[in-house]
Amino acid sequence: MWQVRKLGEIFTLKYGKALTAEKRIKGDFKVYSSGGVCGYSDDTLCTNGIVVGRKGTVGSVYYSETPFFAIDTAFYIDEFHNADKKFVYYYLNTLHLESYNNDAAVPGLNRNLVHKLKGNIPPLPIQKKIADILSDYDDLIENNNRRIDLLEQVAQQIFKDWFIRFHFPGYEKAHFIKGIPDGWEVKRFSEMLEIIDGDRGVNYPNQNEMLDEGFCLFLNAGNITSNGFDYSKNNFITQEKDSKLKKGKLNRNDIIITTRGTVGNVALYNSLVPYDNVRINSGMVIIRPNISSINVSFLYLLLRSSSVQQLFNLFSSGSAQPQLPIKDMKRIKVLLPSNELLTAFEAVVKPILDSISSNKVKNQNLIKQRDLLLPRLMSGKLEV
Structure with a gap:
């Protein structure tokens, strides 16, 4: 049965810690600010959880399955009370926390205010079902993003090979004048x-x-x-x-x-x-x-x-x-480059760039579908 609960009863917001810019250049773990990933460090604050923007980009919400550090412009959540952490992440995305900024000069989100907010929260098994449905969409989006990144790398590598390193088709027989291929x-x-x-x-x-x-x-x-x-x-x-x-x-x-x-x-x-x-x-x-x-x-x-x-x-x-x-x-x-080489390059690379665009359109549609489902699932209008 769904129950009205204060948010502070289902999770605890914790303050991020100060970490200067020079200390978040190298490391194995992501460092989050209110604006998202802002660097890497060998220090962590928790093994996984949620980051919420406190100052700057107020109310932004990020989820990390891996250990991370949150700096002092953000809250982080790694304590959940009879609540599924992935459900909490999606639920926070429906609250428009940016509207609770309580400092006009320097945007800020008040921890106690968030803890006192009330929401209609489903039982834990339903929370997990809702989180699983939405996670399926995010997994598809992430898989497409990985494909996009890989295709981008392939296209850029071909460009470098042909036009930076001059390893274009037939380069072994090409005539160079002052280090530049003839016809360029x-x-x-x-x-x-x-x-x-x-x-x-x-x-x-x-x-x-x-x-x-x-x-x-x-x-x-x-x-x-x-x-x-x-x-x-x-x-x-x-x-x-x-x-x-x-x-x-x-x-x-x-x-x-x-x-x-x-x-x-x-x-x-x-x-x-x-x-x-x-x-x-x-x-x-x-x-x-x-x-x-x-x-x-x-x-x-x-x-x-x-x-x-x-x-x-x-x-x-x-x-x-x-x-x-x-x-x-x-x-x-x-x-x-020469006209002939540009034509050959187009034939090789255009299908790669088209595939990148196609995957981005797929992601746009997945995001729309997920965002239409999100409020209906969170309100209980769509049963699971």
């Missing part, structure tokens, strides 16, 4: 790419015009990560609003780069991205090749390569919020 050229971005910024005029949408669903996906900083697209928190605008914006609309096979805040994240808008109408925000640019032989597979991996990423960082300005100006991007020089 050094070009500036301005000669080979169109770099397009978004509309920043009077019609730029404000927060009140953002919707959970709508005609056009309006990209935010969270959508373009170091691993490409992330659709977990989307904003949309109406068709009417979209029609008023003059720049920044994506075409299929465009590439997006973040140019403000976190500089240099790259995403590929190929045919598998499940949104037909997409616009960038003011902290991004669109990249389109203006040379017909340059395919998006090569360009995407070029922009993600360590050498180009280092140049992005070099040309970024501003300490508080780094920015990468378009005028500086245009100055970047790269080595452009």
